[in-house]
Amino acid sequence: MKLTRIGVDVAKQVFQVHGVDRHETAIWRRRLSRERWLQAVSEAAEAGCEIGIEACGGAHHWARQLQARGYRVKLIAPQFVKPYVKSNKNDANDAEAICEAMSRPSMRFVAVKTVQQQDIQAVHRVRSGLVEQRTAKGNQIRGLVAEYGLVAPKELSSLRRAIPCWLEDADNGLSGCFRQLLEGLWRDLRTADDRIGELDRTIADLAQADPDAQRLQQLRGVGPMVATALIAAVGDAKQFANGRQMAASLGLTPRQHSSGGKDRLLGISKRGDAYVRGLLIHGARSALRTAPTKDDRLSQWVTRLAQRAHPNVACVALANKTARLAWALLRHGTHYQPALAAA
Numbered sequence: 001m002k003l004t005r006i007g008v009d010v011a012k013q014v015f016q017v018h019g020v021d022r023h024e025t026a027i028w029r030r031r032l033s034r035e036r037w038l039q040a041v042s043e044a045a046e047a048g049c050e051i052g053i054e055a056c057g058g059a060h061h062w063a064r065q066l067q068a069r070g071y072r073v074k075l076i077a078p079q080f081v082k083p084y085v086k087s088n089k090n091d092a093n094d095a096e097a098i099c100e101a102m103s104r105p106s107m108r109f110v111a112v113k114t115v116q117q118q119d120i121q122a123v124h125r126v127r128s129g130l131v132e133q134r135t136a137k138g139n140q141i142r143g144l145v146a147e148y149g150l151v152a153p154k155e156l157s158s159l160r161r162a163i164p165c166w167l168e169d170a171d172n173g174l175s176g177c178f179r180q181l182l183e184g185l186w187r188d189l190r191t192a193d194d195r196i197g198e199l200d201r202t203i204a205d206l207a208q209a210d211p212d213a214q215r216l217q218q219l220r221g222v223g224p225m226v227a228t229a230l231i232a233a234v235g236d237a238k239q240f241a242n243g244r245q246m247a248a249s250l251g252l253t254p255r256q257h258s259s260g261g262k263d264r265l266l267g268i269s270k271r272g273d274a275y276v277r278g279l280l281i282h283g284a285r286s287a288l289r290t291a292p293t294k295d296d297r298l299s300q301w302v303t304r305l306a307q308r309a310h311p312n313v314a315c316v317a318l319a320n321k322t323a324r325l326a327w328a329l330l331r332h333g334t335h336y337q338p339a340l341a342a343a
Contacts, residue, residue, distance in 0.1 A: 001021040001027050002021060002022070002046065003019040003020070003021060003027065003028060003044060003045040003046075003049055004020065004021055004022045004049060004050065005019065005020050005049070005050045005051075005099055005102065005103060006018065006020075006028070006041065006045060006049060006050070006051045006052070006099065007019075007095045007096060007097070007098030007099025007100070007101075007102065008037075008041075008052065008053050008062075008095060008098065009054065009091050009092075009094040009095040009098060010053060010054070010056065010062060011091070012034070013033065013034050014031060014032075014033065014034075014091065015031075015032045015033070015034065016029075016030075016031050016032075016091035016092055017029070017030050017032060017037070017040070017041065017095055018092070018095035018096045018098070018099045019044065019045065019099070024103075026096070028044055029092065029095075031091070038065060038066075038069075041066070041069075041071075042069060045071070047069065047070030047071065048070060048071070049071055049072070050072045050073075050074060050102065051066055051071050051072070051073050051074070052073075052075075052076055052098045052099060052101070053073065053074075053075055053076070053098065054075070054077075054078055054081055054094070054098055055075040055076060055077050055078065055110040056078065059075055060075070060112055060113040063075055064114075064115075073112060074102050075109055075111075075112060076098060076101055076102060076107065076108075076109060076110065077108070080101055080107065080108065081094070081097050081098055081101050082097075083101075084096075084097035084098075084100045084101045085097040109239070110239075111234070111235055111238070111239040113232075113235065114235065117231065117235055118232075119206075120206055120228050120229075120231060120232040121232035121233075123199055123202055123206070124203070124229055124232060124275065127196060127199040127200070127203070130192055130195055130196050130199070131196060133192060134156070134189065134192040134196065135156075137185065137189050137192060138156050138159050138189065140185070141159065141163070141182070141186075141189070142159065144178075144181075144182070144185075145166065145182070148172070148173055148178065149172075149173060150162075150166055150172060150174075159189075160189070163182065163186045164186075166182065167179060167182060167183060167186070200225075203224050203225060203228050204224045206228050207224035208224075210227075210228070210231060212227075212231055212236075212329075212330055212333075213227040213228055214227075215329045215330075215333075215334075215335055215336070216230060216231070216326055216329055216330070218329075218335060218336035219322055219325055219326060219329070219336055220287040220299075220318075220322070221280075221284050221285075221286050221287035221318070221319075221322060222283055222322065222326070223283070225279060226279045226280060229275065229276050229279050230326055230330075231330075233250075233273050233276045234246060234249075234327075234330065235330075236331065237326070237327045237330040237331045238331060240327060240331075243325070243326075243327035243328060244324065245327075246323055246326070246327040247323040247327075248269070249272045250272045250273060250276055250277050250280070250323055251268055251269045251270040251271040251272045251277050252268055252277060252280070252316060252319055252320040252323055253268065253269060253320065254266060254268060254269070255268065255269040255270075277319070280319040280322055281315055281316060281319045283319070284315045284316070284318035284319040287299075287302070287318060288302055288303075288306060288314055288315055288318060291303045297338065297339065298321070298338065302314055302317070302318045305317055
């Protein structure tokens with residue numbers, strides 16, 4: 001019998017496959033090794049067969065490998081696979097659940113990322129981790145020097161100015177042992193600053209070389225950081241039917257708790273990529289700060305909104321609109337038209 005659909009549960013070394021024919025009868029169940037599974041799929045299924053994989057670590061790599069062999073690959077978010085797992089959880093049941101979930105007409109799928117997208121995403125993830133480490137290092141320094149009666153303002157820039165003064169002041173009560181320790185922490189902090197600066201320049205270069213990123217930077221509150229993060233997250237945005245779907249996927253639309261015909265909207269859902277959502281909101285906050293000095297329709301709209309609602313509400317609303325505009329620019333390859341932005 002001919003295989004029409006295959007569900008694959010990927011792991012580090014063991015791959016479980018579950019294949020069905022056109023009558024939805026399971027005719028292929030196998031447990032394969034990492035080195036063997038692609039060859040086994042090529043031998044068992046013809047080109048054009050649908051193959052479903054849970055969107056997890058390594059899934060985009062395997063999806064590209066399968067697409068190169070002529071298969072139609074569908075990536076499914078784990079939360080959409082879980083309801084189809086029958087009885088106990090194991091690799092075989094997971095593969096069967098993936099195969100079942102991908103057959104649903106209303107199922108939502110994850111777009112396969114290109115190598116370029118994953119490169120950009122990797123740069124952002126490394127930078128985000130370094131920023132967290134730098135913040136932790138700064139907090140550690142504050143906590144240690146507080147035991148010696150020294151404090152610095154909240155901002156990291158203030159801490160950078162304070163540390164050299166502490167090291168040079170011979171009368172502030174710091175011992176020789178702690179001064180040596182503090183000097184090492186100061187080097188760690190400067191090393192993190194230098195590394196983050198290098199990645200900022202890398203992101204700027206990536207944005208300069210990408211036409212889509214150049215168009216996205218025409219939007220208010222979008223720079224190289226936000227533009228490249230959006231491209232890494234959504235690519236050409238063709239997986240979304242409209243801008244609202246893209247904004248909803250980033251968690252920028254209201255969460256609902258409606259029943260009995262009564263609509264009740266809560267705060268934003270905060271679904272999807274928290275990193276990209278945070279960048280969009282920070283960019284919108286920057287745009288809102290300068291909006292009162294501008295006379296374009298979008299600035300006037302967000303200024304009026306900030307006057308009658310909380311500024312945080314206006315920031316999220318502007319981030320939502322930015323996401324919708326970004327969808328239009330990516331999907332249709334057009335440039336930003338300020339006259340239509342607040343329509």
